Structures are given as C-alpha cells and as structure tokens.
Amino acid sequence: MGSGRLPGKVLMDLGGESVLARVVQRVRRAVLVQEVIVATSVSEKDDAVVAECRRMQVPCFRGSEHDVLDRYYKCAQSHAAGSVVRITADCPLIDPDLVDATIRTFLDEPCDYASNALVPTYPKGLDVEIFTMTALARAWRAASQSYEREHVTPYLYEHPELFRLVSVTADADHSQYRWTLDTAEDLGLLRKIYASLGNRDDFGWREVLQLMRREPELAEINAHVLQKAGHA
Numbered sequence: 001m002g003s004g005r006l007p008g009k010v011l012m013d014l015g016g017e018s019v020l021a022r023v024v025q026r027v028r029r030a031v032l033v034q035e036v037i038v039a040t041s042v043s044e045k046d047d048a049v050v051a052e053c054r055r056m057q058v059p060c061f062r063g064s065e066h067d068v069l070d071r072y073y074k075c076a077q078s079h080a081a082g083s084v085v086r087i088t089a090d091c092p093l094i095d096p097d098l099v100d101a102t103i104r105t106f107l108d109e110p111c112d113y114a115s116n117a118l119v120p121t122y123p124k125g126l127d128v129e130i131f132t133m134t135a136l137a138r139a140w141r142a143a144s145q146s147y148e149r150e151h152v153t154p155y156l157y158e159h160p161e162l163f164r165l166v167s168v169t170a171d172a173d174h175s176q177y178r179w180t181l182d183t184a185e186d187l188g189l190l191r192k193i194y195a196s197l198g199n200r201d202d203f204g205w206r207e208v209l210q211l212m213r214r215e216p217e218l219a220e221i222n223a224h225v226l227q228k229a230g231h232a
Contacts (some may be wrong), residue, residue, distance in 0.1 A: 001045040002065070003090075009165050010089045011048055014190060015199035019181060020049065022092035022194075023070050024058050029202070030096035032103040033085060039075040041065035056098060067149045072117050073140040076133055084136060086129040086152065090181040092190060093125050095205040102128040112196050114164035115158045125179030126205055128168075129153055136165055182198040185222040192218060 003009045010020045017025070020038070025037050038060045040049040046062070053060035061078060063071030076084050085103065087094055098116060106114035135156055139148070143155040149211040156163050167227040180188060196211055197203045213220055 001048060002041075002043060003182070006181070006187065008048075009074050009181050009187070012144060013195035014092055014187075015201075017094050017201070018052055019190075020052055020089050021056055022057055022217075023087065023089050023094060025201050026092070026094050026096055027099060028089055028096075030085075030099040030103070030105075031095075031101045034071065035059070036077065037061055037075060037079060038089070039071050041148065057219040068156060069140055069149045069152050069155075070145055072152050073136055076136060077208055081133055083130060086131070088127065091125045091127065091162065091179075092181065092194070092201075093123075093179045093205060094128075095126055097204055098122070098126055099128050102130055105166055105168050106130040110164070111165050111166040112191065113153070114166040114168060115153075116156070116168040118157060118165060118167040119169055121173050123177035123179045123205070123209075123225075125181070129155060130161075131156055140161070146218050177209075177219060178225060183222065183225050188219060189221040193220070 001008050001010065006200055008223065011018045014022050015046065024036055024038070027033060027201060036058055037051065037218045038053050038058055040046045040060060040062055041064065043065045050060050050062070054185070061075035083106070085099065087099070102116050104115055105206040113131040115127070116122050117129065131153065141157040148155045173178050178186065179190070181190060192209065193208055
C-alpha cells in the first residue's frame with residue numbers, strides 16, 4: 001500500500017475487483033501452482049491488504065516492509081516451500097499459461113532460478129520468477145546491499161557463477177509494451193484493457209496483444225512512463 005508513485009495501488013479498483021484480487025484470481029488458474037500466498041508487510045497501512053486476503057480466502061504472511069527478501073524467505077519457510085514462484089502484485093495481466101510455461105521450463109531444465117524477465121521479450125507486467133528454496137536461503141544469508149534485500153532476487157540473477165539460471169523467452173520481442181501498474185497512467189491503460197475485454201480476467205496475454213495492435217493509441221497512454229529502476 002505504500003507505493004511511492006501510486007499509493008494504495010494494489011487495492012485500487014480494476015473493473016469491479018481490486019488489483020490484488022485480479023492477480024490472485026489469475027495466478028490461481030495456473031495448473032502447476034500448488035498454493036498462492038500473499039506476502040505483505042507488518043506496516044499498519046497494509047492491514048487493508050490483510051482484510052482483502054481474508055475476503056478472497058487466500059493465505060497472507062506479514063513480514064518486513066523494506067527487507068522484502070527476509071519477508072519472502074520467512075514466508076516460504078513458514079509454508080515449507082520447496083520452490084517459490086514470485087509474482088508481484090502490480091501485474092494484474094499476469095497470464096497463468098505463462099506462469100505454467102515458466103514452471104515447466106524450471107522443472108525440465110534443472111536450475112536454481114528461471115524467469116521470463118532475464119531477457120526482456122514479454123511486455124512489462126508479465127514477469128514470472130521461480131527459484132529453489134535452497135537458492136532463496138543462500139541469497140537470504142549472503143545478500144548485503146539494500147537493493148538486494150528490497151527487490152528479493154538480484155543476488156540470484158547477478159551471480160551466475162553461483163546459481164544456474166534459465167531464461168524463458170517469447171517467440172518475438174514484445175518488450176515495448178508496458179502492462180504493469182506503477183502510475184495513474186498505467187492504471188488508466190489497465191482499466192481500458194479490462195473494459196475492452198468485458199472486465200473478465202480469464203483472457204490471456206495474446207488477447208491483450210491483439211487489442212493493442214488493433215488500437216495502437218492505447219499504448220500511448222503510458223508510453224512516456226519510465227520503469228522505476230531497482231538500482232543503478
């Protein structure tokens with residue numbers, strides 16, 4: 001709830017549901033995901049997130065607001081996870097088929113970390129990361145930079161000498177599109193996408209791609225927004 005550019009964004013309305021509800025509902029449709037857990041902070045302002053989780057009947061774990069790596073590790077530990085699929089709550093167009101495809105790659109090519117964002121080919125906002133509990137524990141013990149703690153996974157993908165990394169890429173480069181939620185302009189685009197698709201949330205990312213190609217002016221809504229840098 002404490003987003004710097006768009007405070008409260010994860011509970012904002014998106015076609016009749018909260019952004020968080022859209023993310024949870026979409027990820028729940030991934031066949032290979034065994035359990036969905038919302039990992040939020042102990043900050044008082046995130047009490048609203050906990051209330052929304054109760055409404056959705058989804059497990060919720062509370063941990064450090066700023067040391068998100070610690071929050072992830074303790075959340076995974078409390079649920080005895082063997083591997084973790086990481087989806088950020090500002091991605092309400094996340095595609096369950098893409099989640100499953102990334103998990104299949106992770107299972108088929110033994111590795112410590114797999115992601116469809118290592119090499120950007122998908123629109124921003126479809127990011128899926130998967131890592132073993134062993135890799136997460138190693139990062140939790142060793143990561144010392146503040147950005148490594150805040151952004152959870154940099155210690156993994158910035159140390160290919162320590163971890164086996166696997167990249168999942170699209171059939172073509174679609175990375176020019178921005179479908180994540182960080183600003184009011186992003187929210188405006190996402191609302192138009194949902195409205196154009198009947199405010200359903202069972203559509204796939206290719207349907208959104210077709211919509212953007214039919215109505216190229218949609219991409220202009222947030223084309224000027226710069227992605228917030230995790231670190232320099």
